[in-house]
Amino acid sequence: MRVVDAPHQRLLRLLRDEGPVSRAELGDRLELTRPRLLAEIERLVCAGQIAEAGMAASRGGRRSTLVELHPRLRFAAVDLGASSIDIEVTNGRLEPVAAYQEVADIRTGPKAILHRVNELLAKARADGAYDRLDAVGIGVPGPVSFRDGVPVSPPIMPGWDRYPVREMLAREHGCPAVVDNDVNIMAVGERHGGVAHSVDEFLFVKIGTGIGCGIHLAGGVYRGVDGCAGDIGHIQVEAHGPVCSCGNTGCLEALFSGAALARDALAAARSGESPALAERLTSTGAGGKGRADKGTAGFRITARDVADGAAEGDVTCIRLIRDGGRRVGGVLATLVSFSNPSMIVIGGGLAQLGHILLAEIRSVVYRRSLPLATGNLPVVLSELGPRAGVTGAAVLASDAAFEQAS
């Protein structure tokens, strides 16, 4: 059975996505009779969800009153990474009114991490960002049961399995909360305010520490039966490839991901195969260019170094990126034949490898998928970059708030 959104949900979303709209236009756009529309507006004004915002320009007859989301509305958007917390507090139109980022290890467990999230939100309140929250949206780096609002068997999140994240946040902040996978919220964010704006059926491929895929269909994010749809990092691409953290061999993310690229780049630096990387290794080791991450024991080569090396024409850096693009492209060609999407968006930390990566992915996808499926298939970089996650979390938070409104 399919569910239709109630008129008040459609009204609130319209105001979120487009800003103030006149009553006359609202009636047209939502296909509501005038009495029905006025009743909805009155209810939502009383509930503190919307407010009047002056008069619209005349459409020929009497000027119509503008309606907007109540300026007081506030959503909290949280994007938890393997080693980071990103938070935005937004207004009803999802514009940030406060933002916080800090390093945090997801492995310290749900109590410590969520405690820190709540501290940051308390700080936002103290800073005047909000009086009360209307909803909280949070993304976590692992599979999630969206229905239950809990992580499910997340491989890199010890202690989080079935931890009641949604319940805990909802109780703490006295408002609806929504929990989803980090890649799913990035897909939602990119659809709301990025390159996939208003595109219904697309794949968002995050290439970061690991690799994951958000699947966006007409009805929203597709999560699969157990909430782990899009978990493409452990697809086997080479029967006798390197051993993966999951225990299998030749998984996509064991061959290409932030971790795999750092491993291969370090080897190329040490062996001297890549002069550009060898030089960077020396300078970070000597504390020179100082790109060694805090907390790791010096000697660290990152995706940024490989991107810079490739820009300087270092052939090994270019080869590392191309090899990775070919692997990702091979998997995406399969997924394109299977799911026939209208766009592929590449995001995550390794998207900074830029056009060499993109060109290789495109080349493999276009060569190996069905012509019918690729005839008009853009493969593009994320527009929102590191903000895709919080943007999507804010969208999901607002959807949850609007569902309960009135």
Place this chain on the structure above:
Amino acid sequence: MRVVDAPHQRLLRLLRDEGPVSRAELGDRLELTRPRLLAEIERLVCAGQIAEAGMAASRGGRRSTLVELHPRLRFAAVDLGASSIDIEVTNGRLEPVAAYQEVADIRTGPKAILHRVNELLAKARADGAYDRLDAVGIGVPGPVSFRDGVPVSPPIMPGWDRYPVREMLAREHGCPAVVDNDVNIMAVGERHGGVAHSVDEFLFVKIGTGIGCGIHLAGGVYRGVDGCAGDIGHIQVEAHGPVCSCGNTGCLEALFSGAALARDALAAARSGESPALAERLTSTGAGGKGRADKGTAGFRITARDVADGAAEGDVTCIRLIRDGGRRVGGVLATLVSFSNPSMIVIGGGLAQLGHILLAEIRSVVYRRSLPLATGNLPVVLSELGPRAGVTGAAVLASDAAFEQAS
């Protein structure tokens, strides 16, 4: 925007799927008020869609009148294969009242094939199977634009590209018509009356002359942006594999499909590697067991021969099946990680290879996909077998009729 089915559609589907239902129960099941229900029933009785069918058993108070689909309702279900036409005329409950099968080469083009379909339907009418049709559903062996009701760039259907199949059938029979891909209608059929009964999210994998996949989600068949979702036969599984009919190398169906298996089995028979197949080759060549297809020049080994050889313990036959299962399993493992379905159904001609094939597919899928996605994932054979297609075509036809009813 999501669309909700109108009450009359839900009512008609309920009667189609469950048979006569009392008015009292209909009101409960459809959550309609009594006046609203009575109005719907009256409209549908006047439109000749439903009829009264005596009195229901008492639920304590007054006995309620039973309602059923009108006994006159008739749907035509057509399943076009690469070399076959299957037709059923069904009543409102999708029970066959007439059935016709014959050999036909899809390459003779849409005019000849659809002319023959219409001749067979005229014969059904002459046989008393129907007076007029309420809808026609047809499946074709290639990608379809479901919205436009036309095949789109179908590789094995010369002359059919964008041929107005739906329009032509609708005009000929004066009723709604619906056109879909053959694998999609099999998925729909299996969900209506087979092993996937009432399962929302499953993959139907057809292994026949080629290989395709029907993707069933909560809202129905997922067709992708261009109607070619599920076209998994040309996924590359071996970079240096055999050349495929599509021009690429190492496609799944170049390695395992009816055609590929016949090729490999014939080679094993000729080389003497497989005594069981060599014996069959001799006997068909001598006209003995006579399993050579009409129209081909003798010497033909089929999937049935390989299945029989395996049942007799011929190691080459068993190896051919296992090799094929491993290839299919590898692709399915990827698709399971990506789409996290709740069931995989294996159908098509090669499903007759049975449990050796199934065991190998299961083994690879369970070993290579994420534990979370396979924890409760049945991989099973189609229950409807060769009837899956016509059953699904009848379901789609009835849906189209019900949408227009009243």
